[in-house]
Amino acid sequence: MSDATLHDTTRNPDDFAVQISDSVESFIVAVTEVGRGDEPDSAVPFLLLEISQLLLTGGRLGAHEDFVPDERYEPDIGPEPDVDELRERFAVLLDPIDVYSEVFDPYVPRQAPVARRVSDDLADIVADLRHGLAHYRAGRVSEALWWWQFSYLSNWGPTASAALRALQSLVAHVRQGQPLVELDGLDTDSDTDGEDALAEEAGRVMAEEIGVPVRVQEA
Numbered sequence: 400m401s402d403a404t405l406h407d408t409t410r411n412p413d414d415f416a417v418q419i420s421d422s423v424e425s426f427i428v429a430v431t432e433v434g435r436g437d438e439p440d441s442a443v444p445f446l447l448l449e450i451s452q453l454l455l456t457g458g459r460l461g462a463h464e465d466f467v468p469d470e471r472y473e474p475d476i477g478p479e480p481d482v483d484e485l486r487e488r489f490a491v492l493l494d495p496i497d498v499y500s501e502v503f504d505p506y507v508p509r510q511a512p513v514a515r516r517v518s519d520d521l522a523d524i525v526a527d528l529r530h531g532l533a534h535y536r537a538g539r540v541s542e543a544l545w546w547w548q549f550s551y552l553s554n555w556g557p558t559a560s561a562a563l564r565a566l567q568s569l570v571a572h573v574r575q576g577q578p579l580v581e582l583d584g585l586d587t588d589s590d591t592d593g594e595d596a597l598a599e600e601a602g603r604v605m606a607e608e609i610g611v612p613v614r615v616q617e618a
Contacts, residue, residue, distance in 0.1 A: 413540075415524060416535070416548075419456060419544065423531065424568065426528065428453070431450070439492055442493065443570060446517075446566055447563070447566045447567060454556070454559055454563065457555070460548040465548070466541060468539075468541050469539070473546075474534070479526065482525055489522070490518040493518060496517075496569060499515055499516075500514060500516070501513060515568070517562050517565060520558045520561060521562065524558055527547075528547070528555065
């Protein structure tokens with residue numbers, strides 16, 4: 400373990416909690432602002448940046464020893480904030496590049512890719528982060544850190560990683576001018592093995608949005 404990690408996890412636990420909460424709140428605010436759709440051409444680059452920064456925070460939580468909450472049972476935080484509006488805004492903003500293909504667990508041999516939506520991912524991540532933030536704002540710091548760490552390992556970490564790969568692939572296809580193949584369509588309710596085609600179609604659509612010339616290749 401590096402000196403920097405020791406400094407974060409041992410010498411200044413209160414500073415660590417503040418840094419994590421600041422990062423969480425910054426992500427929620429930034430993503431909510433992007434979801435307003437005021438700057439649609441910048442949505443993908445902004446999301447790429449924000450998710451990358453959030454995953455650094457997640458990495459710090461994952462590298463930390465297990466947090467133990469003060470109470471045996473999780474205190475009630477009240478009604479969960481609704482994220483459906485955020486989900487719907489991103490579904491509209493990112494259409495038709497919202498759907499992408501992902502391997503759920505890379506350690507499962509020959510696992511078929513499944514369809515996902517970036518809009519669903521963003522809403523799920525925000526919901527997890529808000530849950531911990533509610534504990535933090537109520538003064539339950541150990542509960543908040545436990546929740547953020549647990550949900551990073553079990554849900555929002557893998558979700559953010561998947562969304563980041565999709566967005567990075569999309570940007571890469573556009574910037575590198577790679578040949579693109581038309582995609583007939585992909586439904587998140589069914590499995591597909593068209594991962595490459597999906598990424599290429601997403602790149603074609605994004606290229607049209609931001610005006611980057613690309614070559615379209617017939618399938």
